[in-house]
Amino acid sequence: MKRSNVATQKFIQGNEAVVEGALYAGLGFYAGYPITPSTEIAEQLAEKLPARGGKFIQMEDEIASMCAIIGAALTGQKTMTATSGPGFSLMQEALGYAVMAEVPCVVVNVQRTGPSTGIATTVAQADVMQARWGTHGDHAIIALTASNLQDLFRITVEAFNMAETYRTPVILLIDEVVGHMREKLTIPAPGEYQVVDRLLTSVPSGIDYHPYLPREDGRLPMSDFGGVHRYNVTGLIHDMWGFPSTDPAVAYNLIHHLVDKIENMELEIARYQEFFTEDAEILLISYGSSARSALQVVEDRRKQGVKMGLLELNTLWPFPAEAVRRNSAGKNYILVVEMNMGQIYQEVKKAVQNPERVYLANRFDGIFISHNDIGKVLNLIQGKGV
Amino acid sequence: MKRSNVATQKFIQGNEAVVEGALYAGLGFYAGYPITPSTEIAEQLAEKLPARGGKFIQMEDEIASMCAIIGAALTGQKTMTATSGPGFSLMQEALGYAVMAEVPCVVVNVQRTGPSTGIATTVAQADVMQARWGTHGDHAIIALTASNLQDLFRITVEAFNMAETYRTPVILLIDEVVGHMREKLTIPAPGEYQVVDRLLTSVPSGIDYHPYLPREDGRLPMSDFGGVHRYNVTGLIHDMWGFPSTDPAVAYNLIHHLVDKIENMELEIARYQEFFTEDAEILLISYGSSARSALQVVEDRRKQGVKMGLLELNTLWPFPAEAVRRNSAGKNYILVVEMNMGQIYQEVKKAVQNPERVYLANRFDGIFISHNDIGKVLNLIQGKGV
Amino acid sequence: MEAIKDKKNLQVVINAGWCKSCGICIDLCPKGALGRDNRDKAVWQYPDKCIRCGLCELRCPDLAITLQEAEEEE
Amino acid sequence: MEAIKDKKNLQVVINAGWCKSCGICIDLCPKGALGRDNRDKAVWQYPDKCIRCGLCELRCPDLAITLQEAEEEE
Amino acid sequence: MNTQSFVFTGSGGQGVITAAIILGEAAAIHEGLNAVQTQVYGPEARGGATRADVIISTEPIHFPKVVNANVLVCLTQEAYDKFGRIVQPGGLLIVDSLYVRATKNTEARQVMLPMYETTKKEIGNPVVFNICVLGCVLALTWVVTPDSVLSALKTKIAPKYVDMNSKALKLGLDMGEKWRASLGPVAAQKEAAKIKKS
Amino acid sequence: MNTQSFVFTGSGGQGVITAAIILGEAAAIHEGLNAVQTQVYGPEARGGATRADVIISTEPIHFPKVVNANVLVCLTQEAYDKFGRIVQPGGLLIVDSLYVRATKNTEARQVMLPMYETTKKEIGNPVVFNICVLGCVLALTWVVTPDSVLSALKTKIAPKYVDMNSKALKLGLDMGEKWRASLGPVAAQKEAAKIKKS
Amino acid sequence: MPVKRYLRQRFFPQLWCAGCGHGQIMASLIRAIEELGLQKNNVVVVSGIGCSSRMPGYLDFHTLHTLHGRALAFATGVKMGRPELNVIVPMGDGDASAIGGNHLIHAARRNINITAIVMNNNIYGMTGGQSSPTTPVAAKSTTAPLGNIDPAFDLVELAKGAGASFVARSTTYHSKEMQNMFVKAINHKGFSFVEVLTQCPTYYGRKNEGVSPTEMMKKFATTTTSIGSPKKKENPELIERGVFVDQERTEYASSYCEMINQMRKQK
Amino acid sequence: MPVKRYLRQRFFPQLWCAGCGHGQIMASLIRAIEELGLQKNNVVVVSGIGCSSRMPGYLDFHTLHTLHGRALAFATGVKMGRPELNVIVPMGDGDASAIGGNHLIHAARRNINITAIVMNNNIYGMTGGQSSPTTPVAAKSTTAPLGNIDPAFDLVELAKGAGASFVARSTTYHSKEMQNMFVKAINHKGFSFVEVLTQCPTYYGRKNEGVSPTEMMKKFATTTTSIGSPKKKENPELIERGVFVDQERTEYASSYCEMINQMRKQK
Ligand SMILES: Cc1ncc(C[n+]2csc(CCOP(=O)(O)OP(=O)(O)O)c2C)c(N)n1
Numbered sequence A, B: 001m002k003r004s005n006v007a008t009q010k011f012i013q014g015n016e017a018v019v020e021g022a023l024y025a026g027l028g029f030y031a032g033y034p035i036t037p038s039t040e041i042a043e044q045l046a047e048k049l050p051a052r053g054g055k056f057i058q059m060e061d062e063i064a065s066m067c068a069i070i071g072a073a074l075t076g077q078k079t080m081t082a083t084s085g086p087g088f089s090l091m092q093e094a095l096g097y098a099v100m101a102e103v104p105c106v107v108v109n110v111q112r113t114g115p116s117t118g119i120a121t122t123v124a125q126a127d128v129m130q131a132r133w134g135t136h137g138d139h140a141i142i143a144l145t146a147s148n149l150q151d152l153f154r155i156t157v158e159a160f161n162m163a164e165t166y167r168t169p170v171i172l173l174i175d176e177v178v179g180h181m182r183e184k185l186t187i188p189a190p191g192e193y194q195v196v197d198r199l200l201t202s203v204p205s206g207i208d209y210h211p212y213l214p215r216e217d218g219r220l221p222m223s224d225f226g227g228v229h230r231y232n233v234t235g236l237i238h239d240m241w242g243f244p245s246t247d248p249a250v251a252y253n254l255i256h257h258l259v260d261k262i263e264n265m266e267l268e269i270a271r272y273q274e275f276f277t278e279d280a281e282i283l284l285i286s287y288g289s290s291a292r293s294a295l296q297v298v299e300d301r302r303k304q305g306v307k308m309g310l311l312e313l314n315t316l317w318p319f320p321a322e323a324v325r326r327n328s329a330g331k332n333y334i335l336v337v338e339m340n341m342g343q344i345y346q347e348v349k350k351a352v353q354n355p356e357r358v359y360l361a362n363r364f365d366g367i368f369i370s371h372n373d374i375g376k377v378l379n380l381i382q383g384k385g386v
Numbered sequence C, D: 001m002e003a004i005k006d007k008k009n010l011q012v013v014i015n016a017g018w019c020k021s022c023g024i025c026i027d028l029c030p031k032g033a034l035g036r037d038n039r040d041k042a043v044w045q046y047p048d049k050c051i052r053c054g055l056c057e058l059r060c061p062d063l064a065i066t067l068q069e070a071e072e073e074e
Numbered sequence E, F: 001m002n003t004q005s006f007v008f009t010g011s012g013g014q015g016v017i018t019a020a021i022i023l024g025e026a027a028a029i030h031e032g033l034n035a036v037q038t039q040v041y042g043p044e045a046r047g048g049a050t051r052a053d054v055i056i057s058t059e060p061i062h063f064p065k066v067v068n069a070n071v072l073v074c075l076t077q078e079a080y081d082k083f084g085r086i087v088q089p090g091g092l093l094i095v096d097s098l099y100v101r102a103t104k105n106t107e108a109r110q111v112m113l114p115m116y117e118t119t120k121k122e123i124g125n126p127v128v129f130n131i132c133v134l135g136c137v138l139a140l141t142w143v144v145t146p147d148s149v150l151s152a153l154k155t156k157i158a159p160k161y162v163d164m165n166s167k168a169l170k171l172g173l174d175m176g177e178k179w180r181a182s183l184g185p186v187a188a189q190k191e192a193a194k195i196k197k198s
Numbered sequence G, H: 001m002p003v004k005r006y007l008r009q010r011f012f013p014q015l016w017c018a019g020c021g022h023g024q025i026m027a028s029l030i031r032a033i034e035e036l037g038l039q040k041n042n043v044v045v046v047s048g049i050g051c052s053s054r055m056p057g058y059l060d061f062h063t064l065h066t067l068h069g070r071a072l073a074f075a076t077g078v079k080m081g082r083p084e085l086n087v088i089v090p091m092g093d094g095d096a097s098a099i100g101g102n103h104l105i106h107a108a109r110r111n112i113n114i115t116a117i118v119m120n121n122n123i124y125g126m127t128g129g130q131s132s133p134t135t136p137v138a139a140k141s142t143t144a145p146l147g148n149i150d151p152a153f154d155l156v157e158l159a160k161g162a163g164a165s166f167v168a169r170s171t172t173y174h175s176k177e178m179q180n181m182f183v184k185a186i187n188h189k190g191f192s193f194v195e196v197l198t199q200c201p202t203y204y205g206r207k208n209e210g211v212s213p214t215e216m217m218k219k220f221a222t223t224t225t226s227i228g229s230p231k232k233k234e235n236p237e238l239i240e241r242g243v244f245v246d247q248e249r250t251e252y253a254s255s256y257c258e259m260i261n262q263m264r265k266q267k
């Protein structure tokens, strides 16, 4: 019997991989409210966080959870909450606050079938557009996802890193299949993956500190509540000290800053993986659990000599348009594989040179999309019937 | 002194025009929570509804307001709530419920500057994408708007009509300037504007009634709570009797139905107005209060001999792509005028044949966009500098 | 429940299709009149002990028990 | 507030820039020691009547009143 | 008249928005003109500088805000400092002489009147200050008739207050007329002519 | 072995998911194989038919759900009725003979064993029923070693329960072996050969 | 058989676990409605989301299965829309007092004629055994693996504090008492609040006592006592059962209707 | 001058209306903090949205101006993040008891060491005079033009019902009493709740009595009485002032820290 290093290998659920990733990244505070299919994240952290000196709190609802992680983040903690569709909808107002007040935190949405309560236990990927546009007002957002536990661990760490780097809430938009699927996860040793710590201001006590004045590199060093700088945090349009302002110039600059600091960083933030794309004539584009089925199709058809490739997106927002455009160039056709009515499909069409060659293979009935489902669409496109 | 018919003419705010339109359409129940700049709608209805035998209730928050209008709608009432950005974000979960349970109701969002609390008293049009995508899961939505009080009155009546026709929540997405602007409104006599009443089932007591089985024309006749048919209403995926189901076929059909009943009706639902578009070489596309500035530009430049036209959208969702495409065909260029970072601009680009000719004239700093602002962009496009 | 003349005319009817074998009725029958079948479903094993108190009916979470007149079997 | 020896050494200082003329201090002064200027701002009109009770300071919503030692004028 | 634009500015409690609404309603409902009224709220519920615009025209009005005002009314110093510049050259700038120290060199005709003090003195209740102001504006522009304003007023207030408001309006009309008269016959004539044209 | 797929079905309380997890963990952590485990929850928290899939392979596993199972275990009639068809021709269908009346003509080899009754009788506690089932599966497939399963088990349960679980596993292994033996030497040999190949 | 007349029998056997107290509460509610002689078409049952919220699916009334925590907000709309209907709102403890706490206190404040029933099993059943705001300190749950440190609400005190005009408590052990309270609560003109202590053997039971449904029920017999009973003095830990508040106060929907009538007269 | 030390003077004069009681509450709070000798860097003031919520902008502490109704939820995060900080949460009556009612009762239930101050002017000031859950019946507001028919919360009763371990009430008329209560509330180890009756002359006053700020304040003198005063018996309508609850109970953040310590020991 072969025995691998049990200490750092675990056979766990995707939701638990998120937990491991968050702990690796330095999670200090979690607030949440149970909801299928995300609950295991809370349950695991209820035990693991205090064991490491962190704190877990079950709040009275999702709104309170989102608010609490913002509050705790301002004291210097890395914070997270997790939910699913209905709870994510409830969090939209406070999520917008985190955007506006530039508070780093991570919000996990383990997607299930919607709209409304839909089906609590089945998979979907239909909150992609909501992640981008769910809160009111012009804004930008980072949303990440993954299809397997190793990636999920890594991308969870990156979610925290990006939250710190860009001072923004980051959405980890996974789905029920990834969340509940168990496979082996190898947890890297400390230091193996980069962990971005909170950038604290070097301005000493007594010197005027500007919590909302970006440095030259665009970053905004923070000062924790309880520290030597007393400033103001608000969801109103505010000046560089954090005080409310109705000056149109202040509003213009702030809103532009909030959008640009993310949208202009598309290339930096884009995470994706190319499988057999180089010589591919047919390109699949997928993400989350559906990317597994897509990869299955690619491997199956490659064996039959079909030149197919897969572009798996780990960053959904800002949409990695450049990667999509580059990978799509010259392909005979592009097939987007997802579990909704075509949310990323529409973005791909906007991004590529040849939108008329973009097709959609999807499911939105709660059943996990299979390689067979994708195969049928491929046959159809190729004029082979179903 | 000329004296016009005072009885049916009023010099009132846009928010009051919404009230008048809602009463004309037969509003029976309003639940809401105050928020600038929508509060006048509640304040007016607090007085006017009971005077007509209807009911006004101030709920504990926006979530409760949205839930209450759904509950009351199921008893046969025409219902409405009104709010602004932060409240609209809070309503997203319950809004999705209304979509899922196919409950007719009207939700007014008087847009103000966001994101988050932003500036409570200044104008914006930045909740357009949120109106479409704010709640989780695949769905479709109707969103209407207007730029002047007469249109606003009419479109409010239409919002109720569409809610009844399509059994869906309809969003009336106006903005602070229209909401607070006063001008003359002529209230038509009863019967002058069509009012669509609730379509009640003709199935008699004792016969199996299917609340969620569309008729041939796609409509679903209702039966009020308290009536002879006892059925179930839920936000879960449900069968034609309203009982929860996890059958993938049921899920597929229901979600498709919810989307198709609206998306397929684009031509029916599209409301827009063409000003000088026929011979126009330059087309402005706008909506809400910004359409007033756009029309000002058109009239000003027409006087200077410039062939310009305006397409004013009253329907925002489903996006009136056909009208946009048709009006844009052959134009030298198209300029979208709006008060956000380009939300409808992106939709126009998707809709037209020549997306590279589409430009954006916008403001998002809380200041109402003026004909001068638009003029500057026009000059820029025409290579005339600013 | 309709007024009942002769209690002995009543019998405890258990709907095995609805019974989930929770044991509540059996455990809480004041007279020990109920037993279990091989799938642990409740049965009215000792009608003679039964005083027709109706507690089993009142407490069955699955609405599987009815105290009813002998004739009116469904 | 620091321990104060001679109350008469204290004076009521009103910051006219912050005063909003609400009248609370004037109306509620137990001794009627306060009055209004031509823009209705509060003034310490009758220092002789004033007993330095500090109520005006405690109650001014605009933090416009200070009872302070004569020297420490700001 | 083709188009005339009015901007009333002051602080929240002074009723500048009400004055603007009444003027707009008088024009739109009682004189069959087009009128659009808008306002700018400060971040504060009250306090700060409030501004209310009215555009009155024989033509349809699209852009609803005033860019260059024919008539600007300033009832507080803060409002004057903030909005003083938006009156157009040759336009009319009406300020309350108690509250505002007009310092700017504008090319507008400045009218400084003790409207607040007079209202307080003559009517006893400063609540109708804004109606007195409206009277002045009417006297200096004749954009609508006092009757129309009174009709509009009546739909807004309880019957018992009609009298006090009529008086305030009259007070304002008189003050305005007197101001014109004070220019001397020739100047007053010119002034009257200007108003007709604008 | 290349890839083997297992589906455990039953009702919520029976521990089918746990059985699947332990099998997966034994393969992935203790035998260095690839393993993916998924499940289907009913609309109900419990009750209804639960299904847990495990795919074990020497290759990377992409599609994580079982389409055609090599081994299907059914512990309730409802589960059998719902999922009975997903076993592949020539596959193994293991049912509990107390709970399931197997009626279908499948092209799979049906194994009916009194696993529940035996567990209850021999161990006294039906809580380890699922471990006994797992023992049967091991005996009939040898996909992983009982040692690996025990190692995986130990990470999941309190030390005081290890003994009871080991016994249940042994019980299942024995039942499985006995069933194979009952086929007679030739059939058993063939059976053993099939398992190796699959 | 009377009880069945009120059931949507095609959904039986119910999905609740064996021994779950929710079925017992439903049975008592049906008997109360039967006793009151309400017409089926005059009853609306509004629930949120949770195991408890399966109830409307089983009952042959007008039924509205809403969002987690929001039942009373929807019900307020129903009641205002048609004040003549009997609106009954069964809720879980999490549903009513965690996410739905605000709607609970506000419905109580308004004194709107709705009958709220909290099926308090001290746990989130539906999502698999997390702590609820009524989980006792030191009890275990999946989100309190080491024992709960969050103090619990006393729901009766909460309802009283919010101004409810009818407040009562019973348990699944006391079927007849519960039924009587439901009768009183439905008859009450105003907001009525009934807390029923109930057992979730699957999660609360297993995580804590690890005992059978019967034993959980029996605990309700020994850990509770009637209001005013001398036992309470001996053992202050005992939870009181009975009607805590029963006041006549203006009911919201009817005072609204009165206002409408007055306005119409004025015209 | 001591009070000014705690102010961000550049934002003065404040934006509150003339005679608004919110400034008086802020002044008393500052004096309480001064009296307690708290370090500015150890104080976090968290507000929601409303006129009352202008307070953090004026105070030279760590200040967090959040969302309408959500102050206590944010504050819970702050307190858990850094339990050593003094977290003070001024809220409006609408803020705290309408949209924020749920966070209020849950913070009370948890007994987390936060000082909640409700600046109760019986109206929504910020949005221009709509009814709040504390607007008395028959009082007028812009959403109750004919007089309010919605019964009001007694916030003290609500906080008690939710289990708050420190509950007090004062008014803007009673500046010193209010200050003393703030001192006690901040000192209290656990959740403390102080309701301060205050005047909104601009909306509540104008819509109802139409009187001056002073007269509104004077009303507080005549319509309230100290707890236990004999006046209450003569006139039961009188509102009581004073400390209603002051219990020692396990505080949430510290019991969490204790749990952490225990877990660490176990390792
Ligand atoms: C907005 C939202 N958050 C969370 C959930 C998940 N959820 C469903 S039921 C439930 C709790 C159930 O507990 P309780 O209300 O006590 O009812 P029980 O199941 O115990 O009867 C939760 C958290 C949801 N459906 N919607």
Ligand SMILES: Cc1ncc(C[n+]2csc(CCOP(=O)(O)OP(=O)(O)O)c2C)c(N)n1
Residues within 6 Å of the ligand: B033, B034, B035, B036, B062, B086, B087, B090, B117, H049, H050, H051, H052, H053, H067, H068, H091, H092, H093, H094, H095, H096, H119, H121, H123, H124, H125, H126, H127, H132, H200
């Ligand atoms: C989600 C949301 N809903 C509504 C509002 C609008 N709003 C701002 S403050 C306020 C109420 C203010 O009243 P109160 O809390 O009593 O404070 P006050 O102004 O009287 O001090 C409201 C309704 C908002 N900002 N956000």
Ligand code: SF4
Residues within 6 Å of the ligand: C014, C018, C019, C020, C021, C022, C023, C024, C025, C026, C041, C042, C059, C060, C061, C062, C063, C064, C065, G019
């Ligand atoms: S109480 Fe009901 S479900 Fe339980 S054993 Fe008895 S009959 Fe069966």
Ligand code: SF4
Residues within 6 Å of the ligand: C012, C028, C029, C030, C031, C032, C033, C034, C049, C050, C051, C052, C053, C054, C055, C056, C057, C067
């Ligand atoms: S009626 Fe009473 S005695 Fe008879 S079986 Fe039922 S509980 Fe036992």
Ligand code: SF4
Residues within 6 Å of the ligand: D014, D018, D019, D020, D021, D022, D023, D024, D025, D026, D041, D042, D059, D060, D061, D062, D063, D064, D065, H019
């Ligand atoms: S109390 Fe303060 S603001 Fe009011 S009049 Fe006196 S000094 Fe001025």
Ligand code: SF4
Residues within 6 Å of the ligand: D012, D028, D029, D030, D031, D032, D033, D034, D049, D050, D051, D052, D053, D054, D055, D056, D057, D067
């Ligand atoms: S100190 Fe006392 S007596 Fe003197 S002015 Fe102030 S309130 Fe009046």
Ligand code: SF4
Residues within 6 Å of the ligand: F045, G015, G016, G017, G019, G020, G021, G022, G051, G052, G121, G125, G126, G199, G200, G201, G202, G203, G204
């Ligand atoms: S989980 Fe608990 S509450 Fe839910 S049905 Fe089972 S026993 Fe009842």
Ligand code: SF4
Residues within 6 Å of the ligand: E045, H015, H016, H017, H019, H020, H021, H022, H051, H052, H121, H125, H126, H199, H200, H201, H202, H203, H204
């Ligand atoms: S509106 Fe009322 S609460 Fe707000 S600042 Fe003015 S007086 Fe104070």
Ligand SMILES: [Mg+2]
Residues within 6 Å of the ligand: G092, G093, G094, G119, G120, G121, G122, G123, G124, G125, G132
């Ligand atoms: Mg529960």
Ligand SMILES: [Mg+2]
Residues within 6 Å of the ligand: H092, H093, H094, H119, H120, H121, H122, H123, H124, H125, H132
């Ligand atoms: Mg208030």
